[in-house]
Amino acid sequence: MKLYQLHSRQNLPITPQVAWAFLSNPANLKVITPEHMGFHILNGADREMFPGQIIQYKVSPFAGITTKWVTEITHVKEGEYFVDEQRFGPYALWHHKHFIKPVPGGVEMEDVIDYKLPFGILGQLTHPILVKKQLKKIFAYREKKLEELFGSMKDSTNELSMKSI
Template sequence: MSLHHLYRRQTLATTIDKAWEFFTQPENLKLITPAFMSFDIQSFSGPRSLHGGQIITYKVKPFFGIPFSWVTEVTHAEEPHFFVDEQRFGPFLFWHHKHYLEETPDGNVVMIDSVHYKVFYGFVGSLLDRLIVQQRLDLIFDYRTRVIAEMFGAAEERG
């Protein structure tokens, strides 16, 4: 089994409480997702704020404008430090996305996205990952990094 990993880290000029409030509101996902994805939240369970056990359903077009239904479950959440969402149904065979928020001594926030994912089995899946999926995910997460830095301000990391 070929499991792939995507990792992003950025430091934001905001408080951990403001970051948590923004990143745990499902409707804010659309604000940090490129328009080509046609990201549309269909539903989410429970209160508007994120919580363990929450199910969120989306319609997305991540590859070549092909629409997919995507269902994720928030499997873990520890306010205001991290949450994990896992795909239950969607374009990947496996999707496990960890979101970490850590307050720095100077009052900024380090945000880390760590995604483990798997595409189709065997040679075809490995080929698709190298030719398409990795570049598309990089494009999506690079966009997110830019938009989030514009929204919150980018802070220099010290250390």
């Protein structure tokens, strides 16, 4: 069983309260997801985020492939972090931690995603040529979109790294 990890950090010139209000609203996930992915929330995003919340999406991770994705919000610490875990969807495992912390001039937003692909060795073979590239594109889009919405911090060091665990 091979686990992978995506780690992203981005600094924005906004308050922790503004960052939390945006990131903890499930409806905003559509705003920071590339249009070509056909991302639509089916249900579960009509309330303020809480542990145990189930959110259902429809997404097209690759052209011609549409799938349902069901996540559960498992942990929430207001203003600081939340965790979503896939209950049903394209991954064998998806555990996504979202952190917000104040830094001089704004906030640092950090995402740590531990994931596993289905289909054993076949899934592992698709990782470098399909999945890893797609996730990098999604997070590059997300970073750009957040900078368009909130501005960028001078001298900030936004990072994206991916590794096998």
